[in-house]
Amino acid sequence: MRAKIERVDISRANLWIGGHKNKMEQPNNAQIAEVVDKINESRVRSSATTSQSINNDPIVQVFGPEHQGHVRGLGFGVTPSNVDAITQSIILVRKLQVDFQRLEEKHEQLAGLVRSQQMPPSSRQ
Numbered sequence: 226m227r228a229k230i231e232r233v234d235i236s237r238a239n240l241w242i243g244g245h246k247n248k249m250e251q252p253n254n255a256q257i258a259e260v261v262d263k264i265n266e267s268r269v270r271s272s273a274t275t276s277q278s279i280n281n282d283p284i285v286q287v288f289g290p291e292h293q294g295h296v297r298g299l300g301f302g303v304t305p306s307n308v309d310a311i312t313q314s315i316i317l318v319r320k321l322q323v324d325f326q327r328l329e330e331k332h333e334q335l336a337g338l339v340r341s342q343q344m345p346p347s348s349r350q
Contacts, residue, residue: 237298238264238283263287279308 245257252258267283
């Protein structure tokens with residue numbers, strides 16, 4: 226059986242906050258502390274929605290809309306349409322992984338049932 230690996234989702238908000246903290250996990254200055262508070266407030270307000278689009282995540286809510294063809298924090302050449310497509314792919318892959326795991330469990334149950342029914346009658350008791 227496969228070992229379960231706990232995945233940690235790294236959002237743009239987590240990445241931005243992590244990049245603006247010092248070694249003691251504190252914001253670098255008072256301005257950054259204010260922005261971190263705003264990002265955290267935005268995350269709490271939007272936590273009800275499970276899937277966050279790149280167009281309304283906490284970074285956009287705090288800093289404003291992205292410039293055409295650019296996404297803050299994701300490097301050169303990344304566009305909003307690329308990020309949305311990748312996000313949708315990740316959601317689909319996770320769903321398929323859950324479905325696959327469920328089917329594997331069913332397969333194991335059915336295989337066990339078949340094995341128990343193939344046992345000779347004398348060894349069942």
